[in-house]
Amino acid sequence: MEETVRYSYRLRPGAKAVRALESEWHRCRYLWNEAVQQQKSGRRPTFAKLGKLLTEARSRNGWLREGAQVPQQQTLRTYAQSLEHSFTVKGRGRPTFRERRNTLPTLEYTSRGFSLRDGRLCVAKGIVVPVVWSRELPSEPTSVRVHRDSLGHWYASFVVRRDTTPVPAVDVDSGIGIDWGVSVTATTTNSRFDLPYLGHRKRCSAELGRAQRTMARRHSGMRGPQSKGYQRARRNAAKLQKKAARQARHDARVWAKGVVDSHHLIAVEDFRPKFLARSNMARKAADAAIGASKRELIERAVRAGRRVVLVQPAYTTMTCSSCFARAKQRLGLAERVFLCQQCGFRDCRDRNAARVILAVAERGHTRVDDVRHVHSSFGSDVCAV
Secondary structure, three states, X not given: OEEEEEEXXXXXXXXXXXXXXXXXXXXXXXXHHHHHHHHHOOOOOOHHHHHHHHHHHHHHOHHHHOOOHHHHHHHHHHHHHHHHHHHHOOOOOOOOOOOOOOOXXXXXXXXXXXXXXXXXXXXXXXXXXXXXXXXXXXXXOOEEEEEEOOOOOEEEEEEEEEEOOOOXXXXXXXXXXXXXXXXXXXXXXXXXXXXXXXXXXXXXXXHHHHHHHHHHHHOOOOOOOOOHHHHHHHHHHHHHHHHHHHHHHHHHHHHHHHHHHHOOEEXXXXXXXXXXXXXXXXXXXXHHOHHHHHHHHHHHHHXXXXXXXXXXXXXXXXXXXXXXXXXXXXXXXXOOEEEOOOOOOEEEHHHHHHHHHHHHHHOOOOOXXXXXXEEOOOOOEEEEO
16 A cells, blocks of 8 residues: 655755746746735636636746746646635635745646756756755655755655555554643653653753844844845854754654554544743743644554544543543643542543543544533443433
8 A cells, every 4th residue: 555745855956056946936926926916806716717827927928938837837726726725624814925035935846847867856947956865765756846944955845655654553442642731742641652841942042042142233223135144143043943843843753653553543632722822831832842743643643544533622621531520610720630529530630631532532522512421320420422
């Protein structure tokens, strides 16, 4: 059995190749903004309509004809898919303008727009870029995405097919509940699978603070291009931030693999960490990278064929995992121990919430309110649906 995945590699383009790639990006960005303007004028452009407009624009505009047609078509296809997705998914925003200063270059090529020759990536219009082959491709790539990060490094992400890696066989009844937090990034029903808060950004905060103060000193105070010294200081600060982000991503991948390999049912709290950005825990929450860890766990579990259930976080902290009685008052953040007034059950607040999340998922529900509790004639609490 095969699966479609992406393999990313570092690129080493020369000055000429960088100028050519950036020129291609400016053309694609221009087309994206034109498509957004079509949407703002009251129309709903589809890819078929945008394709016709691209043909007309290339016939009139020589600047567009100088660029390759494949990345321009892919840009409009991506825009059409993003626009359609915004109409079908509630809360999804519409595509917006891409500004020159605040948008990083991204180019997509299908199989007819690129090739691999002598270990180099050759894209349309004769752009040749050396590739740092850190590992072999499992198959011939069907498409490639060329993009630049905030440090100015270029990467190529190839879409390939590979054989699925068999996951260990586990008991069908094995399950785990996961509750997200800040002091401990992920608290599970089994303490062996907890993801502790490692604080990679916190450890480099002093060095990052020095780099940011250097940026502030070298900023001219005016808009427009800054000095080379400011650009160097900005690049050093970005390197530190990216290093911490990579460490957090690596830890999340190792942890997610251990959880997926050992459990068939994975009940995950559907936690949205956006509100933490407006609290006094914003810095620590960003360092914990809850959203990235959650996304990595879900994607890996789906690829492995595990059963994943997203449980709404409402009342999971206030509900007893032993008798499912709900507390009458909300627990403050300072209260780290849950004590049930009905049955006397006592446990760590987050551990109790993880057990509640697992119990809700095992009963085929996604929220605590969907489970009805009845009291048996023998005096024990029974959870029934």
